[in-house]
Amino acid sequence: MKLHTFFRSSASYRVRIALNLKQLPYEAVAVHLSKNGGEQHSSEFQALNPQELLPVLQDEGEVLTQSLAILEYLEERYPNPALLPDSTAGRARVRALSLMIACEIHPLNNRRVLQYLSEQLHVDAEQKNRWYRHWVGLGLAALEKRLAQDACTGRFCHGDTPGMADCCLVPQIYNAQRFECDLSAFPTVMRIFDECMGLEAFAAAGPARQFDAA
Amino acid sequence: MKLHTFFRSSASYRVRIALNLKQLPYEAVAVHLSKNGGEQHSSEFQALNPQELLPVLQDEGEVLTQSLAILEYLEERYPNPALLPDSTAGRARVRALSLMIACEIHPLNNRRVLQYLSEQLHVDAEQKNRWYRHWVGLGLAALEKRLAQDACTGRFCHGDTPGMADCCLVPQIYNAQRFECDLSAFPTVMRIFDECMGLEAFAAAGPARQFDAA
Numbered sequence: 001m002k003l004h005t006f007f008r009s010s011a012s013y014r015v016r017i018a019l020n021l022k023q024l025p026y027e028a029v030a031v032h033l034s035k036n037g038g039e040q041h042s043s044e045f046q047a048l049n050p051q052e053l054l055p056v057l058q059d060e061g062e063v064l065t066q067s068l069a070i071l072e073y074l075e076e077r078y079p080n081p082a083l084l085p086d087s088t089a090g091r092a093r094v095r096a097l098s099l100m101i102a103c104e105i106h107p108l109n110n111r112r113v114l115q116y117l118s119e120q121l122h123v124d125a126e127q128k129n130r131w132y133r134h135w136v137g138l139g140l141a142a143l144e145k146r147l148a149q150d151a152c153t154g155r156f157c158h159g160d161t162p163g164m165a166d167c168c169l170v171p172q173i174y175n176a177q178r179f180e181c182d183l184s185a186f187p188t189v190m191r192i193f194d195e196c197m198g199l200e201a202f203a204a205a206g207p208a209r210q211f212d213a214a
Numbered sequence: 215m216k217l218h219t220f221f222r223s224s225a226s227y228r229v230r231i232a233l234n235l236k237q238l239p240y241e242a243v244a245v246h247l248s249k250n251g252g253e254q255h256s257s258e259f260q261a262l263n264p265q266e267l268l269p270v271l272q273d274e275g276e277v278l279t280q281s282l283a284i285l286e287y288l289e290e291r292y293p294n295p296a297l298l299p300d301s302t303a304g305r306a307r308v309r310a311l312s313l314m315i316a317c318e319i320h321p322l323n324n325r326r327v328l329q330y331l332s333e334q335l336h337v338d339a340e341q342k343n344r345w346y347r348h349w350v351g352l353g354l355a356a357l358e359k360r361l362a363q364d365a366c367t368g369r370f371c372h373g374d375t376p377g378m379a380d381c382c383l384v385p386q387i388y389n390a391q392r393f394e395c396d397l398s399a400f401p402t403v404m405r406i407f408d409e410c411m412g413l414e415a416f417a418a419a420g421p422a423r424q425f426d427a428a
Contacts, residue, residue: 050359051314062303066317069309076302088290089276095283099316100265103280107321116348121337134330145264 001026004056007210010171011067012055016205017167030212083164097165105139136176144186215240218270221424224385225281226269230419231381244426297378311379319353350390358400
């Protein structure tokens with residue numbers, strides 16, 4: 001298995017956690033998102049993924065893109081340990097929690113969007129930070145409410161074993177900390193983050209421990 | 215089954231298509247996104263979905279949020295006709311196509327983001343339209359490449375029956391047309407859009423045909 005990754009790409013980070021949780025060994029191929037004008041724009045990488053986004057996972061001849069689609073693929077192809085619960089309602093809950101991060105927070109704050117704000121809209125650093133923190137704050141407030149009020153929340157986002165939603169939560173919190181967001185209003189989210197970071201599968205997937213970390 | 219929906223909400227539109235394709239009758243409850251300061255912010259709606267976003271589907275005591283999680287739920291609970299193909303690789307492909315729209319295009323262009331651009335960043339109408347068209351153009355260019363070059367593409371995004379990716383594609387094109395995006399560079403995407411719109415399941419889910427259409 002070959003994972004095209006960048007240490008700081010939070011979508012790649014999600015997949016690294018899932019691969020570790022499932023104890024699937026993989027070869028990591030670094031795609032540097034800023035060096036050489038962004039290696040994701042190279043014709044070589046475009047041939048793999050016309051969307052020019054990380055991560056890409058190659059497995060058994062398949063070229064897989066979009067981190068959540070990759071997590072679902074891994075779940076179907078390598079079901080143990082499971083990242084989704086057994087019940088249809090539980091699965092819907094975990095997917096919704098994952099999408100609350102993957103659709104509602106992360107897309108607004110990734111590198112290309114922040115670049116557009118600076119370069120095209122000439123937004124200054126302070127406004128850009130406020131933009132970042134606005135979407136993180138709004139998204140995490142909703143996540144906190146759901147996690148705090150729901151009996152299905154356990155040590156992790158869903159019950160007492162880590163799963164798909166935790167694979168999404170940890171990279172988002174890592175990013176929020178990098179941008180110095182105030183996270184004190186999200187105690188349940190942070191309790192789960194700490195719980196995850198106590199596990200080697202999560203810790204080993206962290207940006208600082210990647211071979212391509214700057 | 216009860217769907218909390220707004221005629222122009224494109225995430226609601228995805229779910230309306232899926233419900234129609236699966237021939238599942240439902241009661242539609244209108245949540246007006248701009249009247250009364252945005253009915254999604256009412257305490258009544260917040261109790262259903264703390265994220266204050268549409269759609270919400272209520273089914274058999276479950277309260278389901280996030281359109282793609284709802285589509286997966288419907289697929290598991292009401293498998294026929296299927297919105298995902300049988301093979302793991304095919305399912306990964308359809309999910310990736312869906313997420314290319316749901317994570318990479320739509321979140322950047324929805325109502326609350328456009329509002330933030332105007333109200334917080336004082337971006338003018340022309341810059342806002344350029345922002346909108348930039349993300350639509352970038353996202354659809356990647357989608358076009360994938361659909362055009364891939365043998366799995368058929369009458370629809372995947373093969374000759376409509377599925378999850380088509381449920382995402384149609385509302386995105388509807389929105390792009392509303393914002394007068396130039397779509398001439400995306401012939402495969404538009405061929406599939408037209409193919410979908412020839413089916414009553416898609417046509418009946420369209421904004422203009424909703425009971426709450428303004």
